[in-house]
Structure formats: structure tokens, C-alpha cells
Amino acid sequence: MVFDILLYISLGIFSLGLVVKVFFWFSRKIGYKSEAFTTSERLVAAVKGIAGIFFSLKIFTLLKVFIDILFQIHMLKENPLRWLMHILIIWGFILLLLMHALDDIITMKIFDDYYSTLNPYLCLRNVFGVIVIAGLSLAVWRRLIIRVPRMKSNAMDYYAIIILVVIIFSGILLEGMQIASPTVFSDMQEEYADLDEESDIQALESFWVKEYGLASAIVKEPFGQQEIEWGQELNEEYCASCHASNKWAFAGYATARMLRPVAVGLDNAGALTLLWYLHVLACLFGLAYLPFSKMFHVIATPVSLLANSVMSRETSSPANTITRQIIELDACTHCCTCSLHCSAMMASKARGNPYILPSEKMVILRDMVKGKKLTPAQHGAIVEGIYLCTNCDRCTVVCPSGINLKELWMSVREDLVQKQGSEPMMLSPFSLVRGLNRNLLSDEAYAKPLQETQKALAGEFDEITRADRTVVLQEEADKKWLLHSDDTDFSCCFGCQICTTVCPVVKNYENPAESLGLLPHQIMYCLGTGLTDAASGARMLWVCLTCYQCQEHCPQQVKVTDLLYELKNKAVQKLEN
Amino acid sequence: MNQYALFLGCNIPVRVKQYDVSARMVLKELGVSLKDIRQFNCCGYPMRNTDPKSFLLSAVRNLALAEKAELDMLVLCQCCFGSLKKAQVLMAEEGDLQEQVRHLLAEEGLEYDGNVKIKHFLSVLYHDVGLDAIKQKIAMPYKKLNIATHYGCHVLRPSRVTEFDDPVSPTLIDALVKVTGAKSVDWALKLECCGAPVMGIDDDLSWNLTEKKLNDAKAAGAHYVCTACPYCHIQFDTVQQQMLLDNKKQDALLPAILYPQLLGLAMGLDGALLGISDNEIDISDVISFLNEE
Numbered sequence: 001m002v003f004d005i006l007l008y009i010s011l012g013i014f015s016l017g018l019v020v021k022v023f024f025w026f027s028r029k030i031g032y033k034s035e036a037f038t039t040s041e042r043l044v045a046a047v048k049g050i051a052g053i054f055f056s057l058k059i060f061t062l063l064k065v066f067i068d069i070l071f072q073i074h075m076l077k078e079n080p081l082r083w084l085m086h087i088l089i090i091w092g093f094i095l096l097l098l099m100h101a102l103d104d105i106i107t108m109k110i111f112d113d114y115y116s117t118l119n120p121y122l123c124l125r126n127v128f129g130v131i132v133i134a135g136l137s138l139a140v141w142r143r144l145i146i147r148v149p150r151m152k153s154n155a156m157d158y159y160a161i162i163i164l165v166v167i168i169f170s171g172i173l174l175e176g177m178q179i180a181s182p183t184v185f186s187d188m189q190e191e192y193a194d195l196d197e198e199s200d201i202q203a204l205e206s207f208w209v210k211e212y213g214l215a216s217a218i219v220k221e222p223f224g225q226q227e228i229e230w231g232q233e234l235n236e237e238y239c240a241s242c243h244a245s246n247k248w249a250f251a252g253y254a255t256a257r258m259l260r261p262v263a264v265g266l267d268n269a270g271a272l273t274l275l276w277y278l279h280v281l282a283c284l285f286g287l288a289y290l291p292f293s294k295m296f297h298v299i300a301t302p303v304s305l306l307a308n309s310v311m312s313r314e315t316s317s318p319a320n321t322i323t324r325q326i327i328e329l330d331a332c333t334h335c336c337t338c339s340l341h342c343s344a345m346m347a348s349k350a351r352g353n354p355y356i357l358p359s360e361k362m363v364i365l366r367d368m369v370k371g372k373k374l375t376p377a378q379h380g381a382i383v384e385g386i387y388l389c390t391n392c393d394r395c396t397v398v399c400p401s402g403i404n405l406k407e408l409w410m411s412v413r414e415d416l417v418q419k420q421g422s423e424p425m426m427l428s429p430f431s432l433v434r435g436l437n438r439n440l441l442s443d444e445a446y447a448k449p450l451q452e453t454q455k456a457l458a459g460e461f462d463e464i465t466r467a468d469r470t471v472v473l474q475e476e477a478d479k480k481w482l483l484h485s486d487d488t489d490f491s492c493c494f495g496c497q498i499c500t501t502v503c504p505v506v507k508n509y510e511n512p513a514e515s516l517g518l519l520p521h522q523i524m525y526c527l528g529t530g531l532t533d534a535a536s537g538a539r540m541l542w543v544c545l546t547c548y549q550c551q552e553h554c555p556q557q558v559k560v561t562d563l564l565y566e567l568k569n570k571a572v573q574k575l576e577n
Numbered sequence: 578m579n580q581y582a583l584f585l586g587c588n589i590p591v592r593v594k595q596y597d598v599s600a601r602m603v604l605k606e607l608g609v610s611l612k613d614i615r616q617f618n619c620c621g622y623p624m625r626n627t628d629p630k631s632f633l634l635s636a637v638r639n640l641a642l643a644e645k646a647e648l649d650m651l652v653l654c655q656c657c658f659g660s661l662k663k664a665q666v667l668m669a670e671e672g673d674l675q676e677q678v679r680h681l682l683a684e685e686g687l688e689y690d691g692n693v694k695i696k697h698f699l700s701v702l703y704h705d706v707g708l709d710a711i712k713q714k715i716a717m718p719y720k721k722l723n724i725a726t727h728y729g730c731h732v733l734r735p736s737r738v739t740e741f742d743d744p745v746s747p748t749l750i751d752a753l754v755k756v757t758g759a760k761s762v763d764w765a766l767k768l769e770c771c772g773a774p775v776m777g778i779d780d781d782l783s784w785n786l787t788e789k790k791l792n793d794a795k796a797a798g799a800h801y802v803c804t805a806c807p808y809c810h811i812q813f814d815t816v817q818q819q820m821l822l823d824n825k826k827q828d829a830l831l832p833a834i835l836y837p838q839l840l841g842l843a844m845g846l847d848g849a850l851l852g853i854s855d856n857e858i859d860i861s862d863v864i865s866f867l868n869e870e
Contacts, residue, residue: 149685343587343619346638347631349681388631390619392587427778429623429656432588432808435777436815450778483629483667483674504769508785543779545786546625547770548734552744561735565625572627 003280010288017291018299021330028369030325031411032418037319045319049311058310065309069302075400078337082400085142088135089164090298095128101283115242123248125175130251132168136161150345150357151336156294163286163295170279176255177275179246180215180263184272193238200234207231212246213256215263297333297401304331305402313407325411328403329369332362338395338405347388355385358395358405365412379420386413387425391433410437418445422453424572427542454542457571461517461537474530481532481570483562490527490563492556497521499550499560505543516540520550520560527563536571540564579705581651581696582643583611584661587619588807589653592815595852596807599837600653600698602846606714607706611651614642620657621664622731634678636664640695641687649694651701655806656774659731661695662738697732697741699805699836703749711756716845718758722801722866724839725764725794725831726750727813729806733768744768753836754803757843759866764797766790773808776816784820787812791830801863805836818857832858842867 026046027039037045053059068074072090076083099107099121107121108114114121139161143153178184185208195201206223208214208231223231246253259266290296307324338358339345348356355361364382368374374382386409395405413434417423426434426449438446463469482489499520500506509515517538518526526535541564550560589597604611621635639661643650652658668675669691682688696704702711728747736744747768751761772786791813794802804810813833821829833856841851842863853860 341615344635345618346621346635346681347619347624347628349684350631350634351628388624390587390623391591392619393591424627428626429774429777429808431777432773432811433777435780435783436592436811436819438777438780439819483672504786505782508782542626543775543782545730545770545772545774547730547774549730549769552734552736559735566629568626569629 006280006284010284013288014290017288021291021296021300025323025326025330028326030322030329030365030369030415031408032415033318033411034322034415037322042319042323045317046323049317049320053310061309062306065306066302069305072400074305074402078398078400081138082142082335082337085135085138088131089139090135092128092131092135093164096125096132099128100125117243119244119248122244122246123250126172126249126251129168129172132164136164136168148336148340150339150342150348150359152334152339152354152357152360154334154363157334160294163282163289163293166282167279167286170275170282172251172255174272174275174279175249175252176213176259177263177266177272179213179249179252179256180259181267181272182214182216182218182264183267185214185216188239188243192242193234195234195238200230203227203231204234204238205231207235213253213260215256215260215267217264294333296330300327300330301333301401304328308402308404311404321407321411324404325408326369328401328408329362329366331401331403332359332366333401334359334363335400337398337400341394341398343390343392343394344388348385351384351388353381353385353388355382356388357385358409361385361409365408383416383420383423384425386416387423387430389413389430391430414441414445417449421449422456423449424453424457424575426450426453427457427568454539457542457575458517458537458539459571459574460533464531464534464537465517471529471531477528477530478532481566483566490524490558493521493524493528493554493558494556495521495525496555498553498555499524499558502549502553504547504549505540505545516543520564523564523567524558524560532567532570536567536574541568541571544568580610580612580648581701582614582617582646582648584617584620584639584643584650584652584654584657586652586654586657586807588811593807593810593835595838595855596653596810596835599835599841599851602851603837603841603844604651604698604701606841606844606846607702607710609651609701609706612646612648614646616642620654620660622656622660625660629674630677632660633664633667633674634681636661637668637678637689638682638685638687640665640668640693641682641689644689644693645687649696651696651698653698653805654808655697655729655731656808658695658697658741659739662740665691665693665695666738697805699732699750699753700741702753702840708752708756711753711840714844715757717843717867717869719843719866720758720868722759722863723762723797723799724754724759724834725797725799725802726754726761726767727771727790727794727802727804727809728768729804729809730768730770732806750803750805750836754839757840758868759839759843762794762797762799764794764799766793771804771806771809771812772816773812776812783812784816787816788820788830791817795831799831800866801834801839801860802831803836803839804833809833810835814857829858832856832860834860834863839863 026042029035053062072083072087075086103114103116142148143157185205189195189201189204193204195204202219205214205216206219206227209216209219209221210223210228304327307327311320311324336359342357344356348354355364389409391406393406399405417426477491479489503520506512506519512519518535518540520540523535523538523540544564546561548561551562554560585597601611617639619635620639621632624631624635652661668689728750732739732741733744733747742749754761766789769790770786771790772783776783791802802813804813810833817829838851838853842848848864
């Protein structure tokens with residue numbers, strides 16, 4: 001009765017959670033295109049898309065992916081150890097769920113000789129439990145002991161391990177306690193054997209104590225040979241037909257043997273009920289909380305893998321892409337495979353910005369999509385994190401959940417830079433891929449964040465270089481900010497202007513001084529006269545090709561291009577502080 | 578022949594796969610063996626504008642990984658090459674930044690002692706394999722094919738860092754082109770930038786530079802511009818294709834061919850395998866210049 005009530009409550013929460021999560025898949029917004037579609041439009045697009053698949057050859061692709069999901073072949077290719085961990089946990093757990101938890105619904109229907117106390121079921125339950133424990137041990141080892149660099153663990157990762165540990169170990173403890181419990185023995189004896197003679201009961205009990213792991217307050221070892229033989233005979237007659245030897249339940253049996261010194265006391269104190277509640281509540285909590293936890297990936301990841309196998313940027317409706325990207329946030333298991341291979345991983349380390357790593361971006365994106373308010377520092381870090389990406393697509397290639405990360409980054413990146421306005425990383429070769437995809441945007445939307453960023457980085461440039469402003473020259477040039485100052489820094493410049501003459505950018509403009517703010521030789525003059533702020537605000541810096549013509553040709557061997565690099569670094573640093 | 582750690586960088590595996598495939602094919606024919614180090618990360622080049630520490634740490638981690646594998650590096654990209662070489666020069670100096678980088682590397686269980694040689698793919702062909710060895714493998718030399726060689730800034734300059742070739746009148750790529758039987762034409766803008774570094778930042782400037790170069794090479798009589806850098810190749814191929822679409826034009830100014838594609842065809846390798854059809858702008862016509870010996 002209590003069990004039924006608890007089961008229905010947790011099933012209710014689980015179903016409600018499922019409905020809510022699926023509703024979020026269609027209602028939550030992500031990326032720069034998401035404002036264009038309403039929830040109902042996205043639902044309709046999804047139904048059309050799915051229907052289209054079922055009436056096309058793509059249905060075979062889905063079948064192939066389904067088999068891949070069952071055996072996790074994509075993960076095996078990437079990391080065999082992780083595959084082993086995952087396959088042990090899921091298959092161990094699924095088999096326990098089907099054979100043990102749902103025994104009266106499934107196992108009994110298939111096998112009419114089913115008895116939880118008979119083999120092979122008695123033994124298999126333990127085998128499956130131990131399989132899950134082996135998988136969990138690997139998980140703990142990976143997360144806590146070997147500490148793979150850039151594999152970060154958060155509360156959800158620990159929850160996932162803890163809930164499984166509690167379910168499996170409480171189950172084994174419960175079985176151990178049942179084996180050891182005198183109450184359980186005496187109930188079974190009354191129900192199935194119903195012996196009248198006290199001596200018979202004692203003989204049977206002695207046999208169970210010796211062979212089946214029972215603890216007893218009445219009989220004590222050592223037992224006489226005759227007593228055990230008599231007990232064994234009674235066992236054969238009354239028990240064996242529906243109870244195999246407890247030794248087959250090896251994990252439970254071992255637990256019972258360990259519990260033996262305290263088992264009678266525990267039994268009297270009601271440990272059985274307590275452990276039963278612990279086991280059942282852990283299972284039901286896991287079920288009820290599943291849609292809201294990392295465990296939701298058991299639903300979202302297969303959906304993501306299936307959706308990605310039949311969708312493409314060219315043929316799929318943008319509405320479905322948005323929906324898929326929301327699902328992908330749920331499909332991410334935070335396994336960090338992406339971050340282990342991220343090309344920009346060292347930038348994350350150097351800049352102390354975790355959001356450069358793909359796995360950490362997924363965590364904060366999930367929060368952002370939920371509408372959680374970010375601090376300005378977090379917001380700046382996520383914009384930088386999403387832009388400081390070499391677009392090498394390695395994350396997408398290695399993701400075991402099949403998440404199309406590169407497309408996710410592209411849509412979120414554009415949304416964020418449009419809202420934030422300026423991001424210094426935009427004025428670097430990281431922008432190549434945005435440039436190659438400029439046709440996805442309007443000319444105005446494409447240009448705006450670039451212009452805003454240049455404006456922000458220019459600082460006081462217009463004010464400092466106003467024609468009627470008196471220029472105050474510094475007595476000594478400021479060299480503190482230079483990466484290395486030696487005899488080839490700007491002090492050697494004698495003003496020949498060769499740097500400007502050979503510059504292909506300067507050659508590109510009719511009126512270069514107006515278009516570029518300052519020309520390369522003027523920037524060198526500024527440095528020599530201590531006007532560093534003017535130099536670091538010139539537009540010239542951000543359209544410098546870094547082709548090194550100026551530096552190569554400088555008769556004084558001034559490292560012109562390197563100095564322009566350092567001025568850019570300085571301008572970015574100034575904006576960040 | 579030596580074994581090298583192949584450094585692909587970030588662009589090639591996604592955007593210029595045919596460079597990876599064709600370079601591996603010709604190197605295999607020439608007996609150069611390659612090892613892939615999966616842990617390699619970005620060379621640091623795109624970070625130079627914004628953060629010196631990210632640049633240096635990224636670059637040096639790769640050097641340390643190659644050093645750990647006791648292999649010299651073979652780099653396919655001009656910009657990766659320039660960035661790694663620059664990092665090597667910087668690490669030979671003492672300073673705060675270098676100290677921080679060493680410290681962060683140690684956290685990764687890595688250290689860098691400066692014992693790794695960084696070589697560009699073309700340098701390996703020219704210096705280590707040698708023109709004679711290449712010539713022996715040429716099965717179908719080109720006739721009457723005019724090639725405009727494009728060096729790419731970051732292998733040439735700053736020459737004190739890159740040590741690739743004479744920065745003012747380089748001949749290395751021209752010699753490698755000539756060995757295939759093709760003619761290397763003289764063109765004025767040969768050593769200029771392709772425009773890629775500002776693609777996505779100032780597209781008008783980027784396109785102007787690309788267009789000028791292509792026009793100049795075409796006026797010099799070139800049939801193809803020959804590249805050996807993913808950035809330059811993207812610019813001359815993918816971006817040129819976009820320019821055509823944007824201006825609603827049919828004919829390309831000048832198609833671009835990757836050097837290993839050019840060499841591979843002359844060695845008699847299969848054009849389909851060399852990824853000839855993977856270029857955005859059609860270069861299938863190059864086969865008509867091949868001649869059976």
C-alpha cells in the first residue's frame with residue numbers, strides 16, 4: 001500500500017517533469033534566430049519534420065543510429081575505457097530494472113517459473129548489481145582519482161554517481177539483511193514448512209545458519225553432523241523447491257556473513273524496514289527527479305543522436321534546429337570529452353576563463369536558456385568564451401552524445417555578440433568563420449558588432465588626436481608595457497617611413513590617414529614621443545594584416561609588426577580592466 | 578627518412594581537408610613518415626592580437642608535446658608555422674611571461690627545453706627530400722602550365738624568425754613548381770598578403786587585396802595560383818567563390834591549386850584521391866596539362 005502510493009507519486013512527478021521538459025524543448029529560446037518562431041510554429045515544424053523522415057529513406061539512418069545507441073559504438077571509438085564504464089552501468093541497470101524492479105510485470109510474464117529466490121534469478125540479480133558497481137567504480141576513478149585535466153565535475157555529476165551508488169548498495173544491504181534476518185526465516189518457516197516440532201525447527205535453522213548465511217539468537221555453531229543432515233533433509237523437503245542456496249546471491253550472502261555479529265540486533269531494531277525504505281525511496285526519488293537531473297540524458301541523448309542523424313543545416317527548418325539545440329543542452333552529459341580535445345584549451349588556462357571550454361559553455365548555456373541572471377563578469381566571460389574558438393569542430397567530432405556543437409556555437413555566438421555589442425576577440429582571426437558565413441546575416445547585423453568593438457578599443461583616440469589639441473610630449477618614452485625592450489624597439493626609428501611605404505593596407509586607401517587613423521610610421525613616432533594611448537587607439541592596428549612587410553623592410557630593424565601586436569594587446573587589456 | 582610530428586592546425590581538418598589528404602599522399606610517395614599527435618592544440622596564431630599569454634602557452638604546449646615524442650614538427654599552415662617559430666624565439670629569452678608559461682605547462686605535466694625543430698611542409702620537400710628525389714617521382718610532367726607561386730607572409734617574414742627563404746627574392750616554391758614541369762611566372766604581387774588575416778574583420782579590405790593579387794597573377798599569364806597554406810587557400814578558393822556569387826559572376830579570376838595537389842598529379846597520383854574536386858573553384862582542367870613521359 002505504502003509502496004503503491006509512493007510509486008504513483010514518483011511516477012506522477014516523473015511524467016509531469018517529462019511533459020514540462022518536452023514543453024521547454026519547444027518553448028525555450030536559443031540563438032539569434034529563435035525570436036522568429038513561436039512555440040506552436042516549432043511544434044508544427046517538428047511534426048512535419050518527423051513525418052517527412054518516416055516517409056523517406058532516412059528511416060534506415062534512424063535504425064542504424066538506434067543500434068549505435070544500444071551499443072554505444074560512437075563512444076567505443078572515442079574512448080574504450082569510458083565506453084566500458086558506461087556500458088556496464090546502463091546494461092547492468094537496465095537488466096536490474098527489467099528483471100528485478102519490474103519482475104511482476106515483465107519477468108513473470110516471460111518465464112512462468114520465475115521466483116526471485118530461485119536460480120538463475122537469484123544469482124543474476126547479484127551479477128547485474130556487481131556489473132553496475134564495476135561501472136560506477138570506473139566513474140568514480142575517472143572523476144575523483146585520476147583527475148583527467150579539463151574534466152570538470154559539478155554537483156550534477158556527483159549526484160548521478162551518488163544516486164546509483166545508494167540504489168545499488170542499499171539493494172545489496174537489504175538482500176544481505178534479508179538473508180541474515182531471523183524474522184524473515186521464521187516467517188518463511190511458518191508459511192512454507194510450518195514445522196510443529198521445536199527440534200525440527202532448530203535443525204532447519206542450524207542448516208540455514210551453516211549454509212545459507214542466516215544469523216540466529218537460538219542456535220549456535222558448532223552444530224553436530226546429525227543436526228545439519230536432518231536440517232538439510234527438511235530443507236530439501238520444504239524449502240528447496242522455491243529457494244535456492246543463498247550462496248548464489250553472492251553479494252547479498254557476503255553481506256549477510258559480514259552482518260552476522262550484529263544481524264540479530266539489527267533485525268530486532270527494524271533494520272529490514274529501514275533498508276527497504278532506503279532502497280525503495282532511492283529508486284523512486286531517482287525516478288521522480290530524473291527529468292530534472294543529469295539522468296535526463298537517458299531520454300534527451302538518444303533523441304539528440306537520432307535528430308542529428310537526419311538533420312542538416314541545408315535541408316532542415318530553422319525552427320527545428322532551434323528545438324534540437326534546446327534538446328542538445330539536455331543531451332549533454334558533461335562528460336568533458338569535448339574539452340579534452342578543445343583546440344583553444346590553453347587559452348582557457350591562460351585567461352582563467354572556464355567558458356572557453358565547450359563542456360563548461362554547455363553548463364552556463366543551460367542556465368542562460370532557463371533565464372537565470374548572470375553577473376556582468378559571467379556574461380563577459382561567456383561572450384569571450386564563445387568567441388575565443390578556432391572553429392576546428394573537434395568538439396563536434398568527438399561528442400559521444402552526437403551534439404552538433406559547431407552549429408550551436410554559431411547560433412549562440414551571433415546572438416551574444418549582437419546583444420553585447422563589443423567583444424575584442426572579434427578583431428582577430430577568430431572572425432574568419434563568421435566572415436565565411438556572413439550571408440546568414442543582414443549586412444547591418446554583420447557589421448554592427450565589429451564597428452562597436454573597434455569604437456570601444458579606440459578609447460579616447462578621437463579626443464587625443466583632435467587637430468587643435470596641444471600635444472604634450474613625454475620626456476621619456478614609456479617602455480614598461482613592452483614584452484621585451486631591446487635595441488631594436490621603436491627608439492631606433494629615424495623616420496624614413498619605409499614601413500608605411502611598403503604597407504599593403506596603406507596602399508589600399510585613397511586617403512589612408514583618414515581611413516586608418518594613424519599610419520605605421522606615425523604609430524612609431526607616437527611611441528617614441530610617449531603618446532602610447534594615441535598609438536593604441538588607431539584603427540590601423542585592427543586592420544593590420546601582420547604580413548610583416550614593415551618589419552622586414554625597416555632599415556633600423558624596428559620590430560614594427562610585433563609592436564603593433566603589443567599595442568593591440570595593450571588596448572584589449574585596457575578595455576578589459 | 579625522418580619521421581615528423583604532423584601539425585595540421587585548426588583550419589585544415591575542417592575547411593581544407595584536401596590539403597591534409599594530398600600532403601600525406603605525396604609525403605608517403607617520397608618516403609617521409611608522419612605521426613599524428615592527437616593532443617596538439619591551436620598554434621596560438623589567432624590569439625596574438627588579443628592575449629600574448631594565450632598565444633605563447635598554446636604554441637609552446639605543441640612544441641613540448643613534439644619534444645616529448647622526440648619528433649620534429651612538419652607544419653602545413655603558414656600561420657601556424659610563423660606562430661610556432663615566434664614562440665620558439667620568445668621562449669629562448671627570459672621573462673615573466675615565459676616563466677608563467679613554463680609554470681602552466683608544468684601543471685599539464687609538460688616541459689619545453691627548446692629541442693624541437695619546426696619545419697614547413699615545403700621546406701621538408703625542398704631540403705630534406707630534395708629536388709632530385711622529387712624529380713625521380715615525376716611520372717607525368719606538366720607542359721605549358723603557368724603557375725603563380727604564392728608564398729604566404731608567415732613563412733617568409735620576419736625572416737630572422739622564420740628562416741624559410743630569402744624574404745625579398747625567395748625561390749623555394751618556384752623551384753618546387755618547376756620540378757613538376759610547370760612554369761613559375763613572375764608577378765609583382767607575389768610576396769603580398771592574401772587578405773585572409775582581416776577576413777571577418779574588414780571584408781572590403783580583405784577582398785580588395787585578394788582581387789588585386791588574383792588580377793596581377795592572371796595578367797602575368799598564370800593558369801593557377803599555387804598555395805601551401807590553408808588561410809591563403811581559403812582566401813583564394815572559398816572566398817573567391819563567395820565573391821563570384823556576391824557579384825553574380827560565373828568565371829573565376831584565377832583558380833587556386835594546393836602545392837601537394839599540383840605535385841601529386843605530376844607524380845601520377847589519382848586526382849580524385851588528391852581532393853581535386855574538393856576545391857570550391859573547379860581545377861579539373863589542370864589535368865589537360867599533364868603529359869605522359
